[in-house]
Amino acid sequence: MSSTPDSAVREYVEQQSAAFLRDLTAWLRIPSVSADPERAADVRESAEWLAGRLRETGFPVVEVWETPGLPAVFAEWPAVDPDAPTVLVYGHHDVQPAARADGWASEPFEPVERDGRLYARGAADDKGQVFLHTLGVRAHLAATGRTAPAVHLKLIVEGEEESGSPHFPALLREHADRLACDAVVVSDTGMWDEDTPTVCTGMRGLTDCQIDLFGPDQDIHSGSFGGAVPNPATEAARLAAALHDEDRRVAVPGFYDGVAELAAHERALLAELPFDEKRWLRTAHSHAALGEAGYTVLERVWARPTAEVNGISGGYQGPGGKTIVPARAQLKLSFRLVAGQDPARVQQAVRAWAADRLPDGIRHEITFWGATRPCLTPLDHPALRSVVRSMERAFGQPVRYTREGGSGPAADLQDVLGAPVLFLGISVPSDGWHAPNEKVEVPLLSRGAEAAAYLWEDLAEQWGPAARG
Structure with a gap:
């Protein structure tokens, strides 16, 4: 001293x-x-x-x-x-x-x-x-x-x-x-x-991307063709739904490779903080806490890797209905990373995950905007x-x-x-x-x-x- x-x-x-x-x-x-x-x-x-x-x-x-x-x-x-x-x-x-x-x-x-x-x-x-x-x-x-x-x-x-x-x-x-x-x-x-x-x-580190999905060469009539050709908006929704498992863990194979797990004494130190979940939710303008099973709110936002759907779009967005199979759709994702994760390997894993889940007839392009290491x-x-x-x-x-x-x-x-x-x-x-x-x-x-x-x-x-x- x-x-x-x-x-x-x-x-x-x-x-x-x-x-x-x-x-x-x-x-x-x-x-x-x-x-x-x-x-x-x-x-x-x-x-x-x-x-x-x-x-x-x-x-x-x-x-x-x-x-x-x-x-x-x-x-x-x-x-x-x-x-x-x-x-x-x-x-x-x-x-x-x-x-x-x-x-x-x-x-x-x-x-x-x-x-x-x-x-x-x-x-x-x-x-x-x-x-x-x-x-x-x-x-x-x-x-x-x-x-x-x-x-x-x-x-x-x-x-x-x-x-x-x-x-x-x-x-x-x-x-x-x-x-x-x-x-x-x-x-x-x-x-x-x-x-x-x-x-x-x-x-935490960060990598984020945009996945563009392409189906028919143009919007087509859902009565004549719907249910018989792949729909890029449906596939975007299916990708978003497949991003997590039932325990809210990221379901991309290899995503957790190298993750530095929280030690017991580190969890104990975080638990000492005077955390008020109701106050935190007010700050978050949200109505309930939800995330990876087995971890507290602070552990989820500070020490666990996450995946978020930042945006999903495709097809007709105007007033009323328009019965089509859209030609394209889009999904925006971000991944927060923790110590032990390599952004480049996470990007590779996301590319492989998307390719494996998309059916024939859906062409896709993935654009990553860079990466920040944890x-x-x-x-x-x-x-x-x-x-x-x-x-x-x-x-x-x-x-x-x-x-x-x-x-x-x-x-x-x-x-x-x-x-x-x-x-x-x-x-x-x-x-x-x-x-x-x-x-x-x-x-x-x-x-x-x-x-x-x-x-x-x-x-x-x-x-x-x-x-x-």
């Missing part, structure tokens, strides 16, 4: 909080919407703004990296000790689209602070969680008397995460030597709630222990463990850089990512900055050269 007094870090964060919020508010005014081509200049302005603030923070190396799309920001601050561990912080500076007409109580790019909450697009996802690291590293230096961080500290802040990170894997490969590190810290996740600090230990950090990893200790110091209570059911670029970081991925996030479910009235809890931004301040010294002391032997 570090000898730096927690009071020194907390006092610095409190003294600087007003200035920190003023700067964050200025950044949030930049509408860096990566999905809107007309906002490309704003995304670039956001990158340049962040680069300027990182230089003011003290980073001696700050660069704006170009991509075929929108720019990313890289920063580096070497430790005095050349043998100190190297840590890379990941986040993104682009945001989701937002307009007052969507249901916002105030203009989404005119930040408003009310009752300890800062409302603006990007407040939680992800500008607030990126920017807390500037306050965190300054608090770390002020409390320890250092002139440089205790670790070799790097940042990579991309500008296309909200558009699917189309150029990020290539950017990682291009700059793999500059981004080389011992661990990656992702600050683009959240906690269970305001009263339950948690650390995420993994995210990532998982072992609970006993020493760097993860440092994150947990740092969060516990900041929040003054035990920290529990979660996973994320969604997918993101964390797996690309893990695969390209060959380093464990750790998650340090302070957002809570009520922050409303991607929704109207997105906000961040201002006190949690302070706690996140404290946790980051503690983390760099903890990693250096507990995972540095001496600890690693």
